[in-house]
Amino acid sequence: MMISINPFEILAETVSPIFMQTFVILMLVLIVIGTLLDIIHKKNVKYFFDNAKKAKLSATKSLTSGERISVISKTIISDIATTSELGTGKRRAAHLLGMYGTILFWIGSVIMIFCYSNPSSSTPTFWPIIWHLGALMTVIGGGWFWFFLRVDVYSEAQPWYRVIKADLFVLALIASSFFGLIWSYLQFLDLNERWDDKVFLVLFIISNLVLFGGVYWSKFAHMFYKPGAAIQKNLADADGSRDNLPPEADAPKQFGLGITRENPKHY
Numbered sequence: 001m002m003i004s005i006n007p008f009e010i011l012a013e014t015v016s017p018i019f020m021q022t023f024v025i026l027m028l029v030l031i032v033i034g035t036l037l038d039i040i041h042k043k044n045v046k047y048f049f050d051n052a053k054k055a056k057l058s059a060t061k062s063l064t065s066g067e068r069i070s071v072i073s074k075t076i077i078s079d080i081a082t083t084s085e086l087g088t089g090k091r092r093a094a095h096l097l098g099m100y101g102t103i104l105f106w107i108g109s110v111i112m113i114f115c116y117s118n119p120s121s122s123t124p125t126f127w128p129i130i131w132h133l134g135a136l137m138t139v140i141g142g143g144w145f146w147f148f149l150r151v152d153v154y155s156e157a158q159p160w161y162r163v164i165k166a167d168l169f170v171l172a173l174i175a176s177s178f179f180g181l182i183w184s185y186l187q188f189l190d191l192n193e194r195w196d197d198k199v200f201l202v203l204f205i206i207s208n209l210v211l212f213g214g215v216y217w218s219k220f221a222h223m224f225y226k227p228g229a230a231i232q233k234n235l236a237d238a239d240g241s242r243d244n245l246p247p248e249a250d251a252p253k254q255f256g257l258g259i260t261r262e263n264p265k266h267y
């Protein structure tokens with residue numbers, strides 16, 4: 001079964017594991033450089049801390065460290081691990097599929113490349129299964145989002161095939177998992193003299209270069225910013241500063257009949 005075979009172990013018959021390991025390290029370096037450049041360019045982290053400092057001034061309550069730990073743990077369990085910001089429904093389901101798929105795919109890649117990429121090593125079947133399953137989840141979750149849920153298609157009636165810079169992250173993410181899966185499958189078929197698996201290996205490499213090399217231009221870094229912002233928001237709720245926003249009105253929710261006519265989807 002292809003799903004239980006470590007594709008990097010087969011690859012190691014022709015490509016030295018050192019190359020694969022260097023590639024992974026290079027991708028990590030690209031993430032760090034791209035994110036730092038993004039932070040310098042947008043000044044978002046500076047704004048974030050300035051804003052948090054300013055909000056603190058209007059705090060009505062000072063939190064004990066126990067309370068802070070409790071708020072932060074709740075944020076990790078709910079806001080971050082289940083992306084509760086996306087409410088209930090398709091958007092959240094698609095994001096969870098893609099997010100956990102990607103996490104499994106990346107962990108599987110690192111473990112197999114660093115621990116089991118010798119032609120002589122025998123990989124526990126757990127890891128290839130995690131890798132293939134992760135890739136599949138990413139393709140399904142990412143594809144669901146891109147074809148059906150992305151704002152410009154879902155709410156702005158743009159055709160599904162319109163590609164803009166904002167699609168860089170999701171498309172490169174889907175492509176890397178998709179090409180990885182096809183490469184693994186073709187390599188597993190052991191076509192020897194044929195070249196198709198190599199074509200998909202090259203596509204797999206290119207899509208990874210685009211994904212990790214594109215961090216500065218793409219939405220990649222949201223996976224670091226979002227958790228930070230969620231923690232700050234919940235702390236600001238707990239200490240009463242509410243990021244200097246007015247408190248919720250203490251009045252019945254009366255928005256008129258129009259509000260029930262259609263689900264909100266025009267942003």
Ligand code: HEM
Nearest residue numbers: 079080083085091098099102103166167170219223226227
């Ligand atoms: C490995 C981690 C993650 C991956 C692979 C991932 C993947 C994605 C992708 C592909 C998109 C669609 C981007 C677009 O084209 O608009 C997205 C959007 C989003 N992500 Fe993530 N994400 C991750 C972590 C997180 C975390 C930790 C949070 C929140 C705590 C988060 C919150 C969001 C939100 C709010 C959106 C906008 C969704 C929408 O427009 O429907 N993500 N994410």
